[in-house]
Amino acid sequence: MGNRVYNFSAGPATLPKPVLKKAQQDLVDIFGSGMGVVEISHRGKEFDRITYETEAACREVADIPDDYAVFWMQGGATSQCYFVPANFLPPDRTADYFQTGKWANDSIKEVPLYGTCHICASSKDAGYNHIPTGDDVKYSSNPVYVHFTSNNTIMGTEFKTEPQNIPAGSFLVCDASSNIFSKPIDVTRYGLIYAGAQKNLGPAGVTLLIARKDLIAEPVRELPTMMQFCKHAEKEGRFNTPPTFGVYLMGEVLKWILAEGGLEAMRQRNEEKANIVYSFLDSQDFYIPHALPDSRSMMNITFKCPTPELDQLFVENATRQGLRELKGHRSVGGMRASMYNACPIEAAHALVAFMKEFAHEHAGATTAG
Numbered sequence: 001m002g003n004r005v006y007n008f009s010a011g012p013a014t015l016p017k018p019v020l021k022k023a024q025q026d027l028v029d030i031f032g033s034g035m036g037v038v039e040i041s042h043r044g045k046e047f048d049r050i051t052y053e054t055e056a057a058c059r060e061v062a063d064i065p066d067d068y069a070v071f072w073m074q075g076g077a078t079s080q081c082y083f084v085p086a087n088f089l090p091p092d093r094t095a096d097y098f099q100t101g102k103w104a105n106d107s108i109k110e111v112p113l114y115g116t117c118h119i120c121a122s123s124k125d126a127g128y129n130h131i132p133t134g135d136d137v138k139y140s141s142n143p144v145y146v147h148f149t150s151n152n153t154i155m156g157t158e159f160k161t162e163p164q165n166i167p168a169g170s171f172l173v174c175d176a177s178s179n180i181f182s183k184p185i186d187v188t189r190y191g192l193i194y195a196g197a198q199k200n201l202g203p204a205g206v207t208l209l210i211a212r213k214d215l216i217a218e219p220v221r222e223l224p225t226m227m228q229f230c231k232h233a234e235k236e237g238r239f240n241t242p243p244t245f246g247v248y249l250m251g252e253v254l255k256w257i258l259a260e261g262g263l264e265a266m267r268q269r270n271e272e273k274a275n276i277v278y279s280f281l282d283s284q285d286f287y288i289p290h291a292l293p294d295s296r297s298m299m300n301i302t303f304k305c306p307t308p309e310l311d312q313l314f315v316e317n318a319t320r321q322g323l324r325e326l327k328g329h330r331s332v333g334g335m336r337a338s339m340y341n342a343c344p345i346e347a348a349h350a351l352v353a354f355m356k357e358f359a360h361e362h363a364g365a366t367t368a369g
């Protein structure tokens with residue numbers, strides 16, 4: 001593990017090194033059972049222990065009360081785009097959605113299959129460069145729930161707080177895939193939180209759900225069993241064969257978060273990394289940041305060079321220097337530096353050093369061109 005690079009991938013992404021090292025051993029023999037973690041039965045006592053430990057670590061990390069279920073599903077965060085309205089939204093009711101980028105749009109697209117979608121706020125006209133707040137948010141009169149994407153992985157924008165003053169009787173649903181457990185969270189403000197694991201929680205293939213038990217007790221319509229939140233919650237994420245390695249590794253990552261000092265420690269570390277890059281961006285005029293300052297993400301930092309040709313060169317040169325996966329999403333262009341919980345502070349310093357050097361070399365060329 002000596003030649004690891006600085007990996008700025010948006011997900012799957014950098015995971016904590018101690019966790020990967022432990023996984024190396026557990027792949028061969030978990031709990032002294034003589035079986036590797038991907039070889040054990042999901043109904044056996046070893047996996048009982050993994051299920052118990054993963055849930056317990058999750059509850060401890062986010063101080064999750066007993067009236068919330070903690071479980072996991074497959075199908076990625078994308079499947080939640082339809083699981084959510086299918087379970088919660090009757091045909092004659094409305095759900096409110098914040099339209100803040102591609103992942104929000106993926107959710108919005110599925111709602112009309114089940115009920116009415118009201119876009120309560122949108123930053124589409126501004127290229128999704130900010131999070132709408134205050135008077136820009138107009139809820140419908142009686143939504144079942146209000147859905148938001150707490151961090152917009154592609155755009156590099158992040159809600160600083162949960163949406164405020166949602167209509168009485170409604171509940172918050174959050175796609176927290178790209179900033180879950182990056183800072184403290186008050187779970188009791190939410191009806192449902194879901195997050196694909198592959199950024200802050202573990203490998204791809206498992207989606208964490210934290211849900212108020214009364215809300216998921218029964219779906220609002222007849223649904224195939226596999227689509228019912230209650231069935232997965234009742235069986236502790238083992239309704240069918242779960243992604244066993246994903247659940248195991250998520251548990252190890254959650255234990256790592258606890259060992260590092262919990263969510264407050266994650267917040268401090270993430271703020272520090274993000275400040276290193278944003279304060280450099282604010283101090284210069286070569287790179288053009290995408291997100292407006294009050295909406296900036298701590299997890300994904302998006303910026304461009306003055307020309308697309310320089311963007312390409314930036315990514316190529318950075319890659320040669322061991323700064324990997326900096327290419328921005330095709331819908332935004334430019335660069336994206338993703339710095340999730342496990343990304344070390346040295347990565348932020350190395351990125352800024354490279355950005356300075358690159359800007360110094362190419363600033364003249366740009367003005368000429």
Ligand SMILES: Cc1ncc(COP(=O)(O)O)c(C=O)c1O
Pocket residue numbers: 010011075076077078079103149151152153154175176177178196
């Ligand atoms: C915020 C957000 N939501 C949803 C998704 C989709 O996740 P998946 O590919 O696991 O379905 C992503 C993927 O990057 C994401 O960043």
